[in-house]
Amino acid sequence: MADIRKTAWRQAIVAKKAHRTAEQMAQSQREISVSEFFAKNRHLLGFDNPRKALLTTIKEAVDNSLDACEEGGILPEILVEIEQLEEDRFRVAIEDNDPGIVKAQIPNIFGKLLYGSKFHSRRQSRGQQGIGISAAGLYGQMTVGKGPRIWSKTKRGKMHAFEMQMDLTKNKALITKDEEHASWHRKHGTRFEIDIEASYQRGLRSVDDYIKQTAVANPHAEIRYRAPGMEEPRVYERAIKAVPDLPDEIKPHPYGVELGELMKMLRNTNSRWLSGFLQEEFCRVGPKVAKEIIKAAKLGERSYPSRIARDEANNLFRAIQNTKISSPPTNCLSPIGEDRIREGLMKECDADFYAVSTRPPSVYRGNPFQIEVGIAWGKPGVDQLEVDEKGRIAKKKKKRTIDTEDLLGNADEPVRVLRFANRVPLLFQQSGCGFTKAVTQTSWKNYGLSQSKGALPIGSAVILIHMASVWVPFTSEAKEAIAPYPEILKEVKLALQEAGRKLGSHIRKGKKVASEFQKRSYIEKYLPHVGIGLQEILGISNEEREEIVETLRDTMETTRKI
């Protein structure tokens, strides 16, 4: 009986599933809001698990803070706080001294996905799409039920404190509370606070790691950081007191535009002639180049851009690819700079040796980019030696203790690769990243590190790689790895080789010193016995013995050359 009933039921279900009319289907077809989409696909944005969600939330907020401060010409002071509310619930707050956000924009910026100033501009910045911080708010609201809270004050305006709820269907933030305060503890700045379901852990790819790496790549920022279990906030001091130059905004380069985008641009342009369109909308296109492109596309200079968008866009696209156009200008790039990389590494990573190299700007698919590399090598106080002016060799003293976690691994471990895109540390998907590929494809044996084929080199070293670009080619929206474009790989390898050569000559010198030190340890070991022998035979006093051993040691050490 039961079986028969079950089967009937099943058949009914199948029938219902299988046979739907177009009308029925239309009923369930409706627009999906961006917020809704990301609520269902949060892993795409880096909220795959509680641990990563905490990191992503902080990362997005800190990125925004740094961008906003630099844009306002302010030396960033950033406070990051993580407070544990329940076992799996945390309150995350990021506060900065940015110029503040005007009241009207606050709900948009923090509550609406894909809202921002950066997506449409061709300028180097940390954020790109304008989804990160709102996604964090969204995530908090979905997991804990509370929307984000924002405090913001501009230099002249009042401080506004908001609480909001996100409307998932309308991609909109509903302000639930709006208070105005006359004063705040900062003259200007913004504080973003959200409760989220998360988990806090230390170690690799943790929030701690992220903050530390951010401090390395941004030596001009002061970061205070307090995580659960810390009595006092950890302070990452500022090492350089100058805001990086604000990069210029550039128009797209013709080579970097895909067909779809070209069609969109043709449709939306204000130019009435094709020639004008090309010169107006792109960089590096003058009358001569425009003429060449148009000729190659077999179009007229006076053709209407919107007509072309419909019929001949593909010809135009091909013509662009086949015309020689000079590289885009590079004033849109703001590399960290050799000095700053060195300062950043020195400040957060006490090493025996630092090598830095910056490549000249280059271009991939019409996007200018620039690669920088920094290497920190050798743990002081472990087995590093130094030679004094008299030619004596001694174990190198540790310069200072850095109370934060040590970036340098042991000499028998693979090197650590710190990857940065526009000064933002990339913590995940190391193996799938073009930077890592460039490191493993570089022959480190030439530079004094051991390396198995196709693997990371072994050594107590940190390799920092930074790419500055108006458009960083991430492999996913979570911005975790760089796509291995051949142009980028080549530049990274060249930069690695340049810094590697410096490292190699240092290591070789160090090896010489080490073998000399080993030899000289024989002096330490056996010279006292020469003294004892002389004392026994000649019957000299203990003082005379010690004196003669000391004199001999000096003579022996200073007669040796390194």
Added chain:
Amino acid sequence: MAAKKKVTKKKATVRKKKAQKRVVGPTEKKGKKNLKAVALSSIEEVAKDVYQDARKGRLPNMTMPQRNLANVTYDPKLGYFELKGNMKTRTLDVNSVKTFAQTLRLMSLAQDMVGDDDFATKREAYYVSKNWGEAKFNEQRESDTVLDDIEGMFSVKDITREILRFVPEEHGGSVVGALTVIDRDPETGEAIRSDCSAMGSGAYTIPSAVDHLGFETTAEFVLAIETGGMFQRLNHHRYWRTANCILIEMGGVPTRATRRFVRRLAEGLKLPVYAFVDCDPYGICNIYRTLKVGSGQAAHVNKTFCVPTAKYLGVTPQDILDFGLEDATHPLQPVDIKRAKDALKNDPFFQSYPKWKSALKQMLKMGVRAEQQAFAKWGLNFVIEEYLPAKLKQAKKFLP
């Protein structure tokens, strides 16, 4: 050559007088205090030089002769391998500092031992170093090398390892015959007389240091024998009594003590020394050559540790033919051939004597070797009854 004639003449007179008694006291006696003082002052001198150099901010060094066959010459008039004078200088640096320290510390040990009239075997010296912490020797080979270096350094002053009170582990060979050895009790200093003709079926054993010994003898010559087997046969049948001689068992290449012992019999008692060894390159080029002129390795001590007057009784390659031993031989092994060829090419001793050159060439040509005991082919005592008497009748024809 003059010495040789002299010996022969004297031997002739001895024969006439029959059983003339000869006596010699310890060589040490006359120079004992002297050598001890020289040893002590030499040690101090080396240390002082090191000390002074060090104080002046210079790297101290020690100089010693190179010890190898390339650094020796042979002058038949002198009778032994002599150093050419190639020196090696060991300067104190990181590579030599350990050896340098060990050299000084062993010299200090020698200083103590000479002062206290004690001694250390080479093995004991090695163990003494175990108390030196880092500077200890890891193997006896290392301490032996340093001892050889020290001896080389002092050889210019005729100071031997034995005078520095380092004695070898192995004792000397065995002795029987018409010889009385006068030793003394190390504790009481009382004289102890050992009559080597009253050893029954045993033998007197040569001690590791022999310079304090005195001798009395009525024998006419010394027969230095390679193998224990032949020595036993000759002793058993009291050959030393019939031939009125002293028998020495060398047991392969003679030790320093044995060489010194035979040297003292030859020099002090003016006795001729005849070597009786296997007819093969090892017997000739190693055993006999070392007995007579010393070795390249220990060239710095050859002066006192060899027997320049020794003569080669046999077995010679010609003996193989003369005594019908052709079918009691063994073919020369590659190592034998190499050794003989090396001797012809590099050894200054064999190069000095055409007779030896032709004897070695003859052996190489025959391609065979014969052992002492091969005479057993003609009867166990053929060697006593026929071979030795026949050879001794023509002592002038012995190979040099």
